[in-house]
Amino acid sequence: MAQATTRKAVQGASGRKMAGAAKRRSASPEARRAAILAAALDEFTVRGYEGARLEDVARRAGVAKGTIYLYFTDKQALFQDLVRSMVNPILGTLEQLPQVDMPARMLVERLTETFVREIIGTRRKDIIRLILTEGARFPEIAQFYHREVIARILGFIRPMLVRAAARGELPEGVAQFPQLIIAPGLVGILWGSLFNKYDPLDVAAMMRAHVEILFSGRPV
Amino acid sequence: MAQATTRKAVQGASGRKMAGAAKRRSASPEARRAAILAAALDEFTVRGYEGARLEDVARRAGVAKGTIYLYFTDKQALFQDLVRSMVNPILGTLEQLPQVDMPARMLVERLTETFVREIIGTRRKDIIRLILTEGARFPEIAQFYHREVIARILGFIRPMLVRAAARGELPEGVAQFPQLIIAPGLVGILWGSLFNKYDPLDVAAMMRAHVEILFSGRPV
Amino acid sequence: MAQATTRKAVQGASGRKMAGAAKRRSASPEARRAAILAAALDEFTVRGYEGARLEDVARRAGVAKGTIYLYFTDKQALFQDLVRSMVNPILGTLEQLPQVDMPARMLVERLTETFVREIIGTRRKDIIRLILTEGARFPEIAQFYHREVIARILGFIRPMLVRAAARGELPEGVAQFPQLIIAPGLVGILWGSLFNKYDPLDVAAMMRAHVEILFSGRPV
Amino acid sequence: MAQATTRKAVQGASGRKMAGAAKRRSASPEARRAAILAAALDEFTVRGYEGARLEDVARRAGVAKGTIYLYFTDKQALFQDLVRSMVNPILGTLEQLPQVDMPARMLVERLTETFVREIIGTRRKDIIRLILTEGARFPEIAQFYHREVIARILGFIRPMLVRAAARGELPEGVAQFPQLIIAPGLVGILWGSLFNKYDPLDVAAMMRAHVEILFSGRPV
DNA sequence: GATGAATGAGGGTTCATTCAT
């Protein structure tokens, strides 16, 4: 029974709701860390950085409040590590992107489809949203994200876009502002959290239409 | 003379010591309200809704903490009134939009140029940013903004875009997802607050490039 | 129109209700003072000393907040002057009480009937209640009330009660503790504000029964 | 080691500096709760409900301000729990009152002696005083007290008084208004907080005299 | 005198953080 820690927490007195609470106990440090990060993602997503309470994160993760501090320096570090933990897996992928040219349309379609599949279709959209909504208050995160993700993606695709534009496969503007490729996806994420209730938006369809536009009047 | 009794005696239990004296009286109520709103815009922009402290707003507006409550019910009302005060002037403009068709390119250019001039080029971009970053925590604001601004703009331009697309002046996708027209502008606003320090982005230029793309390969 | 001061107050924004608001204006100083005292009685009665807001007192009196300070030093003075203003008229009466003996029963009946008629049946019961409930925080008031009212009444009736008791018209205890005569009346006042809703109490009838008890088994 | 990044960087915007360290841990939760209640009784007694400051309660209890909120929802709950905690022990006693008739004088003497011993002679008199002075602003407490204490006592003794009166052991009025039995005790409590300084009152003696009066001229 | 906008100390409450167990 040594394992049967007094629990009783889980819903407690504070009154906030709780969705998918993890109730596991005495797992491996890694699992614990992961549980806290998962709970943090949930809470930050719903309440924002300032609005999230570490007590709720702990409860949702099935650990005590103090335990969070065994794995993370403080609330800010938790937030930053959360973003990093969600972004890091992608970084590896970015490393291995083939540096060979391909038809512009194929490149752009891969990008947007990957975005829809891997971001919009997963919890990663919540991380993107957090970066967009909270990033201004976390220069370190903004810089990290820009340096590790955006700059690298841009560094990777911009040359290809430039060459494709030179080949006439793509408007010049896209090569100059590759942000244009993803912009609708980002807006779609925000739209989802703001207006979906009143006016749902099919982001995947919008992205396909967007790609169509990018190449309208171009030879395939 | 019953009331000319020596006072002070009792105190101790009851409390309040002495409030401060009133200082200035200069500004008109309207000016004062405006000053508070301006200060609130600054503070909310820099710190976000939760992070902003009303004491800082007051100081920045040159008034006392309590004065804010003479003009706004509470912090949330201040935030909502701020958004409304920045959005309302636009609403009038929207009313007077000409309901006559025009060439699609002209329509889109007007839209994007207006956006760049009136939003990106003014403090309104900060309001847009606040709506994007805090709106999820203010359903009322999100709904208000969607109903009063977005839905009306969409209701206004979508039919024109549909007809323009039918005339072949515009890709179908734009008519279906008018959000595509503005998406780069919104992303530009967010980019500005997140990455401009490391990687400046010329939003106006991007918007022009974007318009170019929307009409690439189309007859003028 | 000089007299038509901008009013608009009267219900304002604060949301508290308002019963018998006086809306007169530019009355005589005495009338103004009286209006403020009347309003103060209402507010203190309903909310207690700490709970009463001078803004509500002002509104109810039909004056501006600052006007109160022209007539009273501060909130505490207002409270004390209120008590004094309600008590003073009685003081004169006490002066003129006939110092002649009368049958004990008549004396006690006069006392209790006067209490029921002049206190229980009027707003004075609210002053008594205020003294009972707030007096502990206002030593000055407690002392004033004891000195000016209680001590004088006791000084007046105790000798008569003693003589009456000596004549066998009255239990010794009543002469020793004249408070016993009025105690039910005071409890009746408090009962009224606490439990009347659930369990109404006919204070007048209780007082009559009480007198009956005081003289039970006594010759008339 | 991604998480071992240098922190601190961001701060500025987010807020919280550093909370204080936990000091003692000694007392059991029950003892701590009791300490807070005891401190609250002191403060509420001296300053009244509105006038009492939770910071003073905390200091007096030897805990931090926030600790109070670990044991009580808010100030009002603290007050209500205080009243309940003082009243509850009596409730048990009331349950066990013998339902058998006894001579009226014995019944009344038990009542008054118990009142003097258990209320007047203990801190419970302060609770009674709080109920009397603050109850009007706490309908819940007034109702609770009436329902749990007063109504039950009345329900218990009234039938006995009625029968005793029928047997001629007691004036009719007492059976009709049992409040008369305790009224002097309540007045005594209030007198104590208001006038004892100037004019001490021996409540116990007054109660004995009162009982004597109730039965004067009656067969024992 | 009368007004009521402005002031700012005060206090209830929250919650990130600590540390005795």
Place this chain on the structure above:
DNA sequence: TATGAATGAACCCTCATTCAT
């Protein structure tokens, strides 16, 4: 290592009091 009770700085909001008009 994990816990969660305890801490106390911070912050929103109230309202007695002041004073320019």
